Amino acid sequence: MTLTEKILARASGKAHVEPGANVWVNVDVLMTHDVCGPGTIGVFKREFGKDAKVWDPRKVVIIPDHYIFTADSMSNRNVDILREFVREQGLPYFYDVIDDPNGHWQFDASRGQTKAQYGSRYTGVCHTTLPWKGHTRPGEILFGTDSHTCMAGAFNQFATGIGNTDAGFILGTGKLLIKVPETMRFFLEGAMQPGVMAKDVILHVIGDIGFDGATYRAMQWEGPGVYAMNMDDRMTIANMAIEAGGKNAMFPCDQKTLDYVRERTAENGTREDFEPVELDADQKFIYDKVFDLSKLEPTVACHPDPGQRRLAKEMSSVQLDRAYIGSCTGGKTSDFLAFAQVVKGRSVKIDTFGVPATTKVVRELKETQWDGQSVWNILESAGVRMTENASCAACLGGPVDTFGRLNKPMKCISATNRNFPGRMGNKESEVYLASPYTVAASALTGRVTDPREFVS
Amino acid sequence: MSKVITSPVYVCADNIDTDQIIPAQYLTLVPTIPEEYEKLGSYALIGLPDALYPERFVQEGQTQTQYKIVIAGRNFGCGSSREHAPIALGAAGVEAVVAESFARIFFRNCVATGELYPYDSNERLCDLVKTGDIATLDFEQDTLTVHGKTYSLKPLGEVRPVIDAGGIFNYARQTGMIASK
Numbered sequence: 001m002t003l004t005e006k007i008l009a010r011a012s013g014k015a016h017v018e019p020g021a022n023v024w025v026n027v028d029v030l031m032t033h034d035v036c037g038p039g040t041i042g043v044f045k046r047e048f049g050k051d052a053k054v055w056d057p058r059k060v061v062i063i064p065d066h067y068i069f070t071a072d073s074m075s076n077r078n079v080d081i082l083r084e085f086v087r088e089q090g091l092p093y094f095y096d097v098i099d100d101p102n103g104h105w106q107f108d109a110s111r112g113q114t115k116a117q118y119g120s121r122y123t124g125v126c127h128t129t130l131p132w133k134g135h136t137r138p139g140e141i142l143f144g145t146d147s148h149t150c151m152a153g154a155f156n157q158f159a160t161g162i163g164n165t166d167a168g169f170i171l172g173t174g175k176l177l178i179k180v181p182e183t184m185r186f187f188l189e190g191a192m193q194p195g196v197m198a199k200d201v202i203l204h205v206i207g208d209i210g211f212d213g214a215t216y217r218a219m220q221w222e223g224p225g226v227y228a229m230n231m232d233d234r235m236t237i238a239n240m241a242i243e244a245g246g247k248n249a250m251f252p253c254d255q256k257t258l259d260y261v262r263e264r265t266a267e268n269g270t271r272e273d274f275e276p277v278e279l280d281a282d283q284k285f286i287y288d289k290v291f292d293l294s295k296l297e298p299t300v301a302c303h304p305d306p307g308q309r310r311l312a313k314e315m316s317s318v319q320l321d322r323a324y325i326g327s328c329t330g331g332k333t334s335d336f337l338a339f340a341q342v343v344k345g346r347s348v349k350i351d352t353f354g355v356p357a358t359t360k361v362v363r364e365l366k367e368t369q370w371d372g373q374s375v376w377n378i379l380e381s382a383g384v385r386m387t388e389n390a391s392c393a394a395c396l397g398g399p400v401d402t403f404g405r406l407n408k409p410m411k412c413i414s415a416t417n418r419n420f421p422g423r424m425g426n427k428e429s430e431v432y433l434a435s436p437y438t439v440a441a442s443a444l445t446g447r448v449t450d451p452r453e454f455v456s
Numbered sequence: 457m458s459k460v461i462t463s464p465v466y467v468c469a470d471n472i473d474t475d476q477i478i479p480a481q482y483l484t485l486v487p488t489i490p491e492e493y494e495k496l497g498s499y500a501l502i503g504l505p506d507a508l509y510p511e512r513f514v515q516e517g518q519t520q521t522q523y524k525i526v527i528a529g530r531n532f533g534c535g536s537s538r539e540h541a542p543i544a545l546g547a548a549g550v551e552a553v554v555a556e557s558f559a560r561i562f563f564r565n566c567v568a569t570g571e572l573y574p575y576d577s578n579e580r581l582c583d584l585v586k587t588g589d590i591a592t593l594d595f596e597q598d599t600l601t602v603h604g605k606t607y608s609l610k611p612l613g614e615v616r617p618v619i620d621a622g623g624i625f626n627y628a629r630q631t632g633m634i635a636s637k
């Protein structure tokens with residue numbers, strides 16, 4: 001069996017499963033956020049009764065992260081709906097915006113967009129929070145009401161996105177009926193050249209198989225190229241499985257995975273026992289291809305979908321209005337460090353926005369010093385508009401007052417993961433997806449730029 | 457269920473993602489609150505670029521569409537997992553989307569909510585019909601008839617009874633998987 005099949009077999013109490021089979025699986029973690037949480041709670045109450053209790057409070061994780069730093073009153077209300085549910089159900093894992101469990105969240109626009117407006121428990125983007133707070137474990141099953149839940153596949157976990165109705169069903173029963181996907185294998189060899197990042201790998205692969213090339217399928221990553229990558233890089237790749245239509249991403253578990261997970265479960269007091277799935281000698285794949293990482297070059301996905309692949313070096317005629325770094329895919333500390341390497345001591349030429357994925361990233365960028373200067377300062381000195389308000393922000397547009405949102409037709413290069421029309425706001429805008437290096441180099445020149453001009 | 461509907465169709469191309477079906481700024485609406493459910497319907501497909509889609513799907517000031525059938529190309533409903541997408545279409549009065557292919561989560565959400573029937577077509581119908589054409593969808597025969605020509609659709613198979621029941625909860629209760637209310 002493939003890794004995905006092994007996890008699904010175990011979670012459904014079977015010795016063996018085949019692709020196409022429908023199985024009931026026991027859920028280890030259900031994650032929801034402020035956009036889909038209120039609807040999920042609504043479904044749960046409608047179907048199981050207003051006094052119903054969730055199946056296991058320790059398996060539910062609630063992370064407000066999407067529409068937080070906005071004066072939109074319905075968005076603020078939705079965070080309050082989550083808080084009320086958490087209180088009523090006694091849920092231990094709620095990363096609230098404010099500290100008062102009986103309070104109301106209200107964003108104060110008069111204090112501006114860039115200074116922190118959150119309490120001590122707030123974390124930021126859900127998919128980046130889950131591993132940080134010790135909720136991702138090898139061999140387990142994670143469902144989330146968000147399509148990029150597949151990011152946790154980096155941790156040898158079956159993780160996928162679902163809708164409110166399925167999530168409401170899980171809240172009441174702890175189970176879900178799912179179809180076992182076929183598995184595609186992506187075997188990575190060779191080493192990435194300077195200027196090339198994990199983001200380029202996944203953009204290259206999506207360009208290869210197409211925007212629906214992995215529909216209903218598991219994307220399993222193997223080979224020496226995978227073991228050479230750190231967990232952040234694996235997360236970047238797993239995150240974008242959905243952009244090829246994939247059901248989930250799956251990485252083998254190695255010492256790096258174990259060290260990362262053990263450190264975080266211990267630090268946060270989350271469950272520490274887990275059982276990874278190992279690679280079998282006989283696995284059946286519906287697709288199997290070797291990729292030589294040493295041949296990859298900085299890659300861009302052009303408007304209007306993540307499958308529109310081109311090389312950055314061929315796109316220097318494309319003029320840009322804006323650059324953006326942030327999101328679960330591209331807003332990790334390692335992403336900002338790569339970005340800062342390029343812009344250090346230089347000045348951006350176009351409006352450039354930086355939104356850390358989590359509050360931990362904010363802290364790390366302020367604490368990391370290069371030549372006596374914090375990385376945060378290096379970024380700001382280069383002209384990047386940084387906000388301490390870690391969240392999804394303009395990655396998905398959001399309410400009109402969202403930081404970095406494209407409020408008129410413009411061309412934006414972005415370290416995020418999705419570029420369908422209207423994704424970052426205005427529906428006539430064009431979004432180009434690229435690595436943090438490429439976004440940084442392009443911010444400096446105002447046109448799509450191969451970062452190898454700046455990093456060696 | 458034996459059912460036939462006749463309606464003008466609304467035609468769109470490939471990769472109609474959830475942002476085009478219901479743009480992110482309207483996700484503050486909570487589908488289980490009845491007034492907000494209705495509002496979601498009024499914004500269905502409002503994210504389609506005007507230049508490519510001059511005909512609005514739901515007229516300004518209305519909550520219902522005149523198009524009960526949507527025809528699309530490949531990968532309809534790709535992008536986010538937001539259930540607001542099939543719900544917005546269902547709330548606007550859509551009964552079926554007939555596409556060359558669907559994105560996984562959207563397809564699943566159609567079934568889970570029972571909001572609409574996601575039919576796969578055998579032909580690329582979005583190139584053969586245009587918005588406003590009158591079509592007849594026969595749920596019994598799994599066919600779509602436009603301009604006197606009948607196209608067979610791929611039968612919905614095992615998910616069909618779930619949608620017929622009105623979604624996964626009704627279905628799970630009918631079949632004894634979870635206790636009745």
Ligand code: SF4
Nearest residue numbers: 125327328392395396
């Ligand atoms: S950062 Fe963007 S892609 Fe990630 S969860 Fe938020 S909206 Fe989704």
